[in-house]
Structure formats: structure tokens, C-alpha cells
Amino acid sequence: DAGITQSPRYKITETGRQVTLMCHQTWSHSYMFWYRQDLGHGLRLIYYSAAADITDKGEVPDGYVVSRSKTENFPLTLESATRSQTSVYFCASSEGRALDEQYFGPGTRLTVT
Amino acid sequence: KNQVEQSPQSLIILEGKNCTLQCNYTVSPFSNLRWYKQDTGRGPVSLTIMTFSENTKSNGRYTATLDADTKQSSLHITASQLSDSASYICVVRRIHTGTASKLTFGTGTRLQVTL
Numbered sequence: 001d002a003g004i005t006q007s008p009r010y011k012i013t014e015t016g017r018q019v020t021l022m023c024h025q026t027w028s029h030s031y032m033f034w035y036r037q038d039l040g041h042g043l044r045l046i047y048y049s050a051a052a053d054i055t056d057k058g059e060v061p062d063g064y065v066v067s068r069s070k071t072e073n074f075p076l077t078l079e080s081a082t083r084s085q086t087s088v089y090f091c092a093s094s095e096g097r098a099l100d101e102q103y104f105g106p107g108t109r110l111t112v113t
Numbered sequence: 114k115n116q117v118e119q120s121p122q123s124l125i126i127l128e129g130k131n132c133t134l135q136c137n138y139t140v141s142p143f144s145n146l147r148w149y150k151q152d153t154g155r156g157p158v159s160l161t162i163m164t165f166s167e168n169t170k171s172n173g174r175y176t177a178t179l180d181a182d183t184k185q186s187s188l189h190i191t192a193s194q195l196s197d198s199a200s201y202i203c204v205v206r207r208i209h210t211g212t213a214s215k216l217t218f219g220t221g222t223r224l225q226v227t228l
Contacts (some may be wrong), residue, residue, distance in 0.1 A: 041220060
């Protein structure tokens with residue numbers, strides 16, 4: 001089915017472990033984004049990508065790594081997970097123009113113990 | 114500092130009643146404002162977008178208003194239904210140069226519609 005998907009939907013990991021969250025979209029949108037959503041905060045941008053092989057930092061990039069070798073995929077890696085990275089992570093995509101909507105995936109709930 | 118503040122934080126209303134959610138922003142220079150609905154356990158979905166020249170826009174039972182002079186927006190829900198129970202997020206985009214995403218998200222209003 002067309003759309004934007006994330007995997008896994010739920011993940012529990014231990015402090016210090018590496019974790020990769022996957023994001024896949026079927027619209028061939030140029031732009032893809034990673035956000036985290038925490039209580040008391042609006043969605044905060046971690047990283048974004050304007051096209052394959054082009055990525056840039058957002059508001060809260062520390063502790064995260066991204067890559068985009070293919071237009072449709074935008075994985076997010078926590079190199080050494082910390083408890084402060086416990087959050088719900090959303091991937092989004094859009095064409096990137098000012099009036100374009102960002103389409104969000106269903107989210108990944110990550111717990112770091 | 115570019116900020117988006119929403120009120121109330123949460124709201125409980127009876128099914129069939131109307132309600133209005135508020136969004137105040139300091140984002141500048143303003144490009145557009147979008148209201149999203151986020152159901153529990155799902156990603157946000159856009160309800161409507163307001164540009165600088167638009168004062169009112171409706172999408173079914175949802176009506177958004179924008180006063181660009183006072184930097185305020187509201188989302189009015191008419192004849193609420195149980196399915197309206199969700200968080201409503203106000204997102205303001207500022208005019209920018211370059212490729213960086215320039216969205217500022219509010220923390221949302223959590224609406225619960227009860228019988």
C-alpha cells in the first residue's frame with residue numbers, strides 16, 4: 001500500500017546499545033524528516049533530508065545519525081542509546097514546498113532502560 | 114524566539130457540543146499555519162492550512178480562523194463526535210531561505226469528547 005511506514009512500532013533497548021529506526025515512503029517525496037515527540041514539548045526536528053545523499057541537522061540532532069541512500073528510505077540510528085532518548089519518533093515526508101503538507105508515519109515508541 | 118502556544122492544554126466536552134481551540138504564535142516572518150489532528154498512537158494528519166491572506170477556512174465540521182495582525186488562530190469544532198477525541202496541533206511555518214525546515218510545533222490541545 002502507498003504511504004509512509006515505520007518499523008518497528010515499539011522497541012525496548014538498553015542504555016548504550018545501538019538502535020536503528022526505519023522509515024519508508026512510497027510517494028517519491030523529496031523531503032523526509034525525523035521528529036521526536038515528548039510530553040510537554042511540541043514535535044522537535046532531529047534531522048531532515050532534501051534528497052538522496054543530502055541530510056542536515058534539525059533542532060535536536062545530538063546522539064542521532066541518519067543516512068539516505070535511496071529516496072524512499074530514511075533510517076535513524078541512535079549510536080549509543082541513552083534514557084533521555086526514550087520518546088516517540090515520527091518520520092514524515094513532503095515535496096518540501098512552503099504550502100506542502102508533511103505526511104507523518106505512525107510512529108515508533110522507543111524505551112531505553 | 115519563534116514560539117507557538119496552544120490553549121487549553123486539555124478539554125473535555127459532551128458529544129454534540131461545540132468547542133474552540135486557540136493558537137498564538139510569535140513566528141516571524143510568517144508563511145502559513147496548519148492545524149493537525151493526532152489520534153492516540155498515530156501520526157498527525159493535516160486538517161487545514163491558513164495562509165497570510167486567509168481569515169477563515171472550513172473543512173467539514175472544522176473551521177479555522179487566522180488573524181495575522183494579532184498572530185492568533187483558532188480551530189472551531191462544531192457538533193463534536195466521539196471520533197473528534199484527539200490532540201490538535203498548531204504548526205506555524207516561517208518564510209526562510211535555504212533548505213532547512215522552518216516549522217514550529219505547538220504542544221497541542223488534547224480534546225476528549227464524552228457521551
